[in-house]
Amino acid sequence: GAVVSQHPSRVICKSGTSVKIECRSLDFQATTMFWYRQFPKQSLMLMATSNEGSKATYEQGVEKDKFLINHASLTLSTLTVTSAHPEDSSFYICSARDRSRGNTGELFFGEGSRLTVL
């Protein structure tokens, strides 16, 4: 099956610093990757759609200057949480679509990254 790797799995940072999270598709090419945020005991909330070689599309209410997304290659997308604050603490998950499988709707998820801002 398709594998998506996310790094780091856990990160603790001080308020005001920036944190970068990487999402890699290991054995397939992903022209589109998605970034989600998940609060405890809740479902996934889509933050933005990351398109290779172009600007990300952000969902309503998500600050694009706060959550910088870069999709520089067909296998890597990054999410940078800038000037992080305690309210940004959350579980961030990426997913990717294997373009070789056509439009079946299937997404493959990374392991998630737990961000804690002190």
Add this chain to the structure above:
Amino acid sequence: TQLLEQSPQFLSIQEGENLTVYCNSSSVFSSLQWYRQEPGEGPVLLVTVVTGGEVKKLKRLTFQFGDARKDSSLHITAAQPGDTGLYLCAGSGAGSYQLTFGKGTKLSVIP
């Protein structure tokens, strides 16, 4: 905006019991996926259904896609503690790359 209503939100049952989780919408989906997520990990794809009326089985799990492709169900037979987790349904519309997620069903199977 496509919405998926998932129920129940929480379910706690004894080992060996059967259960059904429902996913309903007023919108038509071109495909629907079921995922299972354990705490601290990303969701793992269980199944994709694309044809109205389709039934797929994965060991003790049976997935069904409604005839009109607006709803789906997940039935677990003889639940085991290892089935504990958050079950998410997600659907995509025709020509769309985005998935709409249900709110999830948190299942606890008590030994």
